[in-house]
Amino acid sequence: MTGATQVVGVLAADPEQLLPARQMMAFTLGFHIVLVPFGVAFTAMMLIANWRGLRRDDEQALVLARRWSQVAGVLFAVGAVSGTVLSFELGLLWPGLMGRFGAAFGIPFAVEGLFFFLEAIFVAIYIYGWRRMRPWPHFWTGVPVVLSGIGGTSSVVAANAWMNRPAGFTLDADGRVVDVRPLDVLFTDAFGYEAVHMLLAAYMVAGFTIAGVYAVGMLRGRRDRLHRLGLVIPLTVAAIATPVQVVVGDVAAREVFQQEPAKFAMIEALTETDTRVPEVLGGVLVDGELRYGLEVPLGASLLAGLDPDTEIQGLDAIPAEYRPADRLVNTVHIAFQVMVGIGTALLALSAWYAWLWWRRRRQPDRVPDNPWFLRCVAVSGVLAVIALEAGWVVTEVGRQPWIVVGHLRTAEAVTTSGNVWLFYGATVALYAALGVGTFFVLRLLRRRWREGSDTTGEDAPGGEGDVPYGPSRARTDAPA
Amino acid sequence: MSTLAAVVLFTGVIAYAVLGGADYGAGFWDLTAGGARRGRRPRHLVDETLAPVWEANHVWLIFCLVMLWTGFPTAFAAIMTTLHVPLGLAALGIVLRGSGFAFRKVMVRTDQQRVTGAAFALSSVLVPYFLGAVAGGIASGRVPPGGRGDPLTSWWNPTSVLGGVLAVLVCAYTAAVFLTAEARRHGDAELEVWFRRRSLATAAVTGAVALAGLFVLRADAPRLLDGLLSRGLPLVVLSGACGLAALLVLRRAAPRLLQALAVGAVAAVVAGWGVAQYPYLLGTHTTIAAAAAPEPTLWALTVVAAVALAVVVPATALLFVLAQRGGLDASH
Numbered sequence: 057m058t059g060a061t062q063v064v065g066v067l068a069a070d071p072e073q074l075l076p077a078r079q080m081m082a083f084t085l086g087f088h089i090v091l092v093p094f095g096v097a098f099t100a101m102m103l104i105a106n107w108r109g110l111r112r113d114d115e116q117a118l119v120l121a122r123r124w125s126q127v128a129g130v131l132f133a134v135g136a137v138s139g140t141v142l143s144f145e146l147g148l149l150w151p152g153l154m155g156r157f158g159a160a161f162g163i164p165f166a167v168e169g170l171f172f173f174l175e176a177i178f179v180a181i182y183i184y185g186w187r188r189m190r191p192w193p194h195f196w197t198g199v200p201v202v203l204s205g206i207g208g209t210s211s212v213v214a215a216n217a218w219m220n221r222p223a224g225f226t227l228d229a230d231g232r233v234v235d236v237r238p239l240d241v242l243f244t245d246a247f248g249y250e251a252v253h254m255l256l257a258a259y260m261v262a263g264f265t266i267a268g269v270y271a272v273g274m275l276r277g278r279r280d281r282l283h284r285l286g287l288v289i290p291l292t293v294a295a296i297a298t299p300v301q302v303v304v305g306d307v308a309a310r311e312v313f314q315q316e317p318a319k320f321a322m323i324e325a326l327t328e329t330d331t332r333v334p335e336v337l338g339g340v341l342v343d344g345e346l347r348y349g350l351e352v353p354l355g356a357s358l359l360a361g362l363d364p365d366t367e368i369q370g371l372d373a374i375p376a377e378y379r380p381a382d383r384l385v386n387t388v389h390i391a392f393q394v395m396v397g398i399g400t401a402l403l404a405l406s407a408w409y410a411w412l413w414w415r416r417r418r419q420p421d422r423v424p425d426n427p428w429f430l431r432c433v434a435v436s437g438v439l440a441v442i443a444l445e446a447g448w449v450v451t452e453v454g455r456q457p458w459i460v461v462g463h464l465r466t467a468e469a470v471t472t473s474g475n476v477w478l479f480y481g482a483t484v485a486l487y488a489a490l491g492v493g494t495f496f497v498l499r500l501l502r503r504r505w506r507e508g509s510d511t512t513g514e515d516a517p518g519g520e521g522d523v524p525y526g527p528s529r530a531r532t533d534a535p536a
Numbered sequence: 537m538s539t540l541a542a543v544v545l546f547t548g549v550i551a552y553a554v555l556g557g558a559d560y561g562a563g564f565w566d567l568t569a570g571g572a573r574r575g576r577r578p579r580h581l582v583d584e585t586l587a588p589v590w591e592a593n594h595v596w597l598i599f600c601l602v603m604l605w606t607g608f609p610t611a612f613a614a615i616m617t618t619l620h621v622p623l624g625l626a627a628l629g630i631v632l633r634g635s636g637f638a639f640r641k642v643m644v645r646t647d648q649q650r651v652t653g654a655a656f657a658l659s660s661v662l663v664p665y666f667l668g669a670v671a672g673g674i675a676s677g678r679v680p681p682g683g684r685g686d687p688l689t690s691w692w693n694p695t696s697v698l699g700g701v702l703a704v705l706v707c708a709y710t711a712a713v714f715l716t717a718e719a720r721r722h723g724d725a726e727l728e729v730w731f732r733r734r735s736l737a738t739a740a741v742t743g744a745v746a747l748a749g750l751f752v753l754r755a756d757a758p759r760l761l762d763g764l765l766s767r768g769l770p771l772v773v774l775s776g777a778c779g780l781a782a783l784l785v786l787r788r789a790a791p792r793l794l795q796a797l798a799v800g801a802v803a804a805v806v807a808g809w810g811v812a813q814y815p816y817l818l819g820t821h822t823t824i825a826a827a828a829a830p831e832p833t834l835w836a837l838t839v840v841a842a843v844a845l846a847v848v849v850p851a852t853a854l855l856f857v858l859a860q861r862g863g864l865d866a867s868h
Contacts (some may be wrong), residue, residue: 133638137631143601144627147616151683154605155613159829166840169595173848176591177855184588185858199758200851234868236829238836247540473684474620486628490635496643506643 161455263294561711563660668703677819717791763812
C-alpha cells in the first residue's frame, strides 16, 4: 500500500516531493479554474445573445453570439487540455490519495466525465452548426452545453466537498476502503453551498470579464450597438449573480463555521477559542499573535452565530500535530478577506449599474456610458478573477495539513517517485506558452473583427463564419 | 462484477484507440505532408475532418482514467508511480496537441500556422508512442502491484517500444483509411489517391512490425504472447482480416464501409490484448478481481457507463453525422 499511515504524534519529515507537488497542483489548477467560467457561464451569455438575436430579429446580437462562440471554442479547447493534465496529476502527484480513496473519491469524477462528454459534443455541434442548421434547432443544441457545464462543475466541486467533509465509505482495520455509498459520497454536507458558490462565481467572473472587455472598447470610443450589447448582456448576468452570491457566501461561511471549525479558525486567524470574538480586518499572525489588523468588536461572533456570545474555536483547538503553520493561516486569512472585499466592491458596482439602468428608463438607449462607471466595469473582470482564485485558496489551503480531512494528510498522499521539480518546470514553461498563445489568438480574432465589417467576408478565412474549429466552406472551395 | 467493470474500462480503451487514434494519426499525416505548399491540401482535409470531433474523441481518455482510478484504485496508483515518465510526457503532449490545433485554426499567416501546426503534429506522434509504451509496460508485467516499479525499464523495454511503435503505426493507418474515405466524400480524387497510397504503405509496415513483434513478445513477454495466440487468436485473426479487407476494397468501397473495416481492425487487436491478458489487470500478477474497488463503486461506475451508452453514444452519432454531412456541403 502506498501512503502508509504515520504514527500519530510523530511528525515525519515531509517528503521532498511535497513542495513541488503542491506548487504544481496549485499552479495548474489556478490556471484551469480561470478557464472554467468561460466554458460554464460564458456559453450561457452566448445563448442569451443568440436567443435575443432570433427572438427580436436582432442581427447585431447574432453577430455577438457567433463571435462569442468563437472565443468560447478557443477557451474550451485550452480548458479541455489543461483539465486533462489535472486528471493525470491526480495520479502522478497524489497516488496515495487515489490508491487509498479512489473507490470513493473517483465517483464524482465519473459523473463529471459524463457531463464533459456531453459538453464537448454539443459545443462542437453548436459552433460547427452556425450555417448548417436552422436557427432555432441550432440554438437548442447550445442548451445542453450550458446544462452540462453546470453539471460538470457541480461534480468536480462534489469531489472537493468530499475532501473537506469525507463521507460515504467504511474503512477496515488497515484503513482500506471496504464499502462505499456512492450517493453519500456525491452529496456530502459541504456539497450544496460549495457547488452553488462556485457556479455563481463562474457567472460573475465570465460576466464581469466580458463586460470589462467591451467597457474598455467603449472607453476608447467604440460606442456602437455591438459594444453596448456586449456590455449589457454579461453585466446584467453578473449583476444579478452578485447579490445572490453575497447571500450564498454568507451562508457558506456559517456552514464552514459549523462543519469545518479548523478552516474557520484559519479564516479568522483566531489563535484562542473564545466568545465575543472581534472581526479583524487585515492583519498577519506573527509568533502566534495577530498584528496590524483593524478590529471590529464582536464582529466574528456576530457573523458566525448572529449572537455576540457565539463561541468560535481557535487554532488552539486543533491538535498540535495537525495545527497549520502561521504562514498557511495568514494565506487563508488574507485570501478570505480579499475575496469578501472584492465581492463587496462588485456588489456596489452591481447596485450602481441597477441605479443607472433605472435612471435611464425613459431614454431610448438605457446602456450606461458614464466614463467612471465604464472604468469600474473595466477592472471588475480582473477583480472577479482575483476573488475566484482567493476563494479557491481559502478552501484548499484552509484544509491543510489534510488532503482528506481526518483521514489522510497531504504529505502521506504525495508521490515518492520521480523528479517533480522537473515535471513542474516543464509544465510552467508549457503553460506560459499556452497562456501567451491564447492571448495572442484572442487578440488576432479581435483585430480581425475590428478590421472586417460585420457581415462581409463571412466565409473568408478569419471571417465570421470561419470558426476556430468547424470546417469552413471557403477553405475547401478555394483552389489550393 | 469486477469483470463487468473491467469490460467497461476496456471498452473505453478501445473507443479511445479507434477514435482518438484516428485523430492522432491525422496529426501524423499532417506532420509528414511536406512543405507549406505541397502539404496544403492534405492539411486542409485533416483540419476539416478533425475540427468538430477531436474534443469529443479526447474525452474517452478522461473516461478511461476515471474508470481506472475509481474502479481499480490501487492498480491506478501502481501504474502512475511506475510509469510516471511516459505518462507525464503524454500529458504535456496532449496540451501541446490540443492547443496547437485549436490555435492553428485561427492563424492565417503561414509562419504562425507552421509553429502551431508543428506543435500539433509532432505531439500527435509522441503521445500515442508514450501511451503505447505504457500499454507495453503494463502488458509485460513491469508494473508491480504496489507500484514504484523501475522508472526507466518499465517503459524502455522491447514490449514497450513495440507497443509505442505499433500505436503510432496503427493510428497512422486508421487515419489514412479514414481520410481516404473522407476525400472520396469530398469528391477529391487527387487527395484520395494521396491518402490511399499512404493507407497501403502503413498497412504493409504495420503488418510487418506486428509479425516481427511476435518474436519480440516471445522473448520479452511470453505469457502475453501465449494469451494472444490462444484465447486472443480469433480477435487477432479478425483484426488482420479487417485490415486486409480494407486494403482490398480501398479503391471502390463506400466510405462508410471502409471506415467500418478500419475500426474493426483496430478494435479487434486492442480487444485481443485485453482478452489475452484476462483475468489479469497488471501483467500476470494482479488480477482484475484483486485490484477492484468495493462492489457499490463498481455498480456506480456501471450505471454511469450505462447512462453514457444511452446519452453519449447517440449524441456522438449525431455529431459524426452532422460533421460528415457538413463535409458533403463543403464540396458543392
